[in-house]
Amino acid sequence: MIEILCLEGDSDRIRLVFNELKGKGFLMNAVDANSLLRSFGNGGLVEELLWVWKRMKDNGIEPSLYTYNFLMNGLVSSMFIESAERVFEVMENGKIKPDIVTIYDD
Numbered sequence: 001m002i003e004i005l006c007l008e009g010d011s012d013r014i015r016l017v018f019n020e021l022k023g024k025g026f027l028m029n030a031v032d033a034n035s036l037l038r039s040f041g042n043g044g045l046v047e048e049l050l051w052v053w054k055r056m057k058d059n060g061i062e063p064s065l066y067t068y069n070f071l072m073n074g075l076v077s078s079m080f081i082e083s084a085e086r087v088f089e090v091m092e093n094g095k096i097k098p099d100i101v102t103i104y105d106d
Contacts, residue, residue: 011040011048018055027059028052034066041074049074069101 005014014036018028028036033056040048053071056063063071068091075084091098 007039011043011045014039015048015051028055028061030061030064030067033061034064034070037067037070037074041070041077044074044078046074046078046080063096065096065099065102068096068098072102 005017018032018036022028033052036052037049040046040052049071056067068087072084072087075081075087088098088102091102
């Protein structure tokens with residue numbers, strides 16, 4: 001369901017559905033998080049992008065290379081360069097290293 005809403009790009013409805021699901025005991029998983037990050041990043045919705053990132057941390061979801069790349073793409077395309085640089089540093093110093101997509105994805 002989250003994936004379908006992401007394809008539609010309706011960020012308000014995505015938040016509403018996510019909160020309803022959470023109220024029923026469903027937690028965000030890595031697939032949901034990556035779908036949301038990709039959708040919000042492609043839409044230039046940085047506030048929503050960071051909302052998902054926080055929810056991931058709150059739910060103990062470990063970011064993958066895909067997660068970081070979706071996050072970086074959203075930040076860079078919205079000109080949040082300093083934030084993207086901080087994420088890049090976290091990647092360089094962590095267990096998940098940047099790849100060619102992290103550096104050159106447009």
